[in-house]
Amino acid sequence: MGEFDLIARYFKRPARRAALGVGDDCALLAPTPGTQLAISSDMLVQGRHFFADVDPRTLGHKALAVNLSDLAACGAKPLAFTLALALPSADEAWLAAFSGGLLALADAHECELIGGDTTGGPLNICITVFGEVPVHHGQSQALLRSGARPGDDLYVSGTVGDARLALDVLLGKYAVPAEVLAAARARLETPTPRVALGLALRGVATSAIDVSDGLLGDLGHILECSGVGATMQADDAIKSIATHAFTTRASGQFDVKFSTEQWRALALAGGDDYELLFTAPTQQRAAVAAAAQASQTPVRRIGQIEPEPGLRLLDAQGRPLPNHYASFDHFA
Numbered sequence: 001m002g003e004f005d006l007i008a009r010y011f012k013r014p015a016r017r018a019a020l021g022v023g024d025d026c027a028l029l030a031p032t033p034g035t036q037l038a039i040s041s042d043m044l045v046q047g048r049h050f051f052a053d054v055d056p057r058t059l060g061h062k063a064l065a066v067n068l069s070d071l072a073a074c075g076a077k078p079l080a081f082t083l084a085l086a087l088p089s090a091d092e093a094w095l096a097a098f099s100g101g102l103l104a105l106a107d108a109h110e111c112e113l114i115g116g117d118t119t120g121g122p123l124n125i126c127i128t129v130f131g132e133v134p135v136h137h138g139q140s141q142a143l144l145r146s147g148a149r150p151g152d153d154l155y156v157s158g159t160v161g162d163a164r165l166a167l168d169v170l171l172g173k174y175a176v177p178a179e180v181l182a183a184a185r186a187r188l189e190t191p192t193p194r195v196a197l198g199l200a201l202r203g204v205a206t207s208a209i210d211v212s213d214g215l216l217g218d219l220g221h222i223l224e225c226s227g228v229g230a231t232m233q234a235d236d237a238i239k240s241i242a243t244h245a246f247t248t249r250a251s252g253q254f255d256v257k258f259s260t261e262q263w264r265a266l267a268l269a270g271g272d273d274y275e276l277l278f279t280a281p282t283q284q285r286a287a288v289a290a291a292a293q294a295s296q297t298p299v300r301r302i303g304q305i306e307p308e309p310g311l312r313l314l315d316a317q318g319r320p321l322p323n324h325y326a327s328f329d330h331f332a
Contacts, residue, residue: 006090006118006177017079027114029080031132036140038076038131042066044121050189056094058189060101061123061132063191066212067129068109069274072198073210075143076131078111084128086121109195131204143201143208143278148226152206152279154303155288157194159239160215161263162187163271174258191274197299199293201278208278214269216311216325223311232303235316238263239300269325279305 031037044063046052064081071078081184083102089094097133106113111129133142166184168174176184194210207226209218215237223230280288285301292299306312313321 001118002063004126006095017110019147023188026271027080027082029114031079035077035132035134036142038071038072038074038133038142039128040070040071041068041126041128044126047184052123055190056097057101060098060103061105061190062127063125063127064102064105064111065191067127067214068105068111068193068195068275069191069210071129071131071284072193072195073208073276074131074133074232075141075144075198075202075205075208078109078134078195079130080112080114080134081106081127081129083113083116084124084126085116085118086117086124087206088121088123109193141202143198143205145207145209145222145225147205147207148228148279148305149206149281150228150305150307151221152305152307153285153288154219154230154232154277154279155194155299155301156211156215156275156277157197157292157297158192158235158273158275159187160211160273160275161207161266161268161270164266167272168266177261188272191272192276194276194295194297196295197276197291197297200295200326201276201280201288204284204287204291205278208276211273211275212271214271214325215273216323217271219311222279223305223309226305227309229306229309229311230303231306231312231314233316234264234268234313234321235260236300236302253302264321265325 042063042065044050044059050059050062063083067081068078103113133140134176135141162184165174165176166188167182169176169181169184198208207222209222211218219230219232288299311323313323315321
């Protein structure tokens with residue numbers, strides 16, 4: 001099977017929203033009048049971002065999900081994406097599963113594949129995604145990292161730490177019941193991009209970022225870009241993970257002994273969660289609750305933005321905690 005047969009069989013589809021899709025030297029997009037294009041790229045490399053034996057269908061899902069998460073953090077509506085794919089071989093079963101997972105998520109968000117490239121080489125997936133954000137009276141409605149203001153509440157969606165828990169179990173650092181690993185592994189391999197929440201937060205949130213490298217590390221980007229500081233109730237973030245993977249099942253309570261410090265490390269520095277971390281004025285609490293309900297996404301208020309630079313962590317009793325949690329950095 002040649003390169004162009006591979007593209008035609010697994011990735012070429014009729015253009016829908018694009019003016020011109022897969023098949024020419026360039027694709028053509030016609031953004032809706034009164035909008036800006038939001039563009040983001042992410043790369044997944046075997047051995048760095050995923051295990052060699054990962055299910056190709058879940059890999060296809062995650063490859064697009066991490067890009068849609070960037071659009072969500074910007075409050076952008078998905079439009080289209082390109083795929084650059086390096087493959088060690090043209091394995092038809094692998095390609096069928098990978099493209100199935102990729103395009104199923106694309107269809108769910110009405111985000112069409114419009115082009116890209118394929119080549120031989122070590123498995124490497126690079127996606128560039130395009131979205132739209134409205135412009136009202138010359139003002140972009142995009143959510144940015146730079147909009148947090150003193151007095152704003154700090155929120156996080158969903159759960160954090162589950163993906164890192166799954167990774168650590170798969171690396172042999174912890175042993176947990178099979179049901180717990182399955183729940184956590186689903187968060188690692190098939191994250192849910194919070195697109196609906198991002199759209200609902202336009203005009204409500206003052207800043208946003210998706211949690212990819214770790215809650216505290218990504219919060220640091222908001223604080224730096226906004227020129228502010230924050231106080232965060234660290235153990236409120238821990239409750240997110242504890243109530244997800246370790247809740248009561250029909251068979252009873254799982255008895256897994258983790259120290260509080262282990263919980264904190266997973267939740268605060270784990271990464272790969274692809275939840276939204278965002279800020280909003282206190283007077284917008286009802287609007288945040290409405291956005292969470294409309295998008296069917298749980299959110300938790302975990303702190304407050306302050307004028308004094310830096311991040312101050314508190315435990316459940318309000319006592320200061322040392323901040324020694326290092327988020328992921330490819331080159332650190």
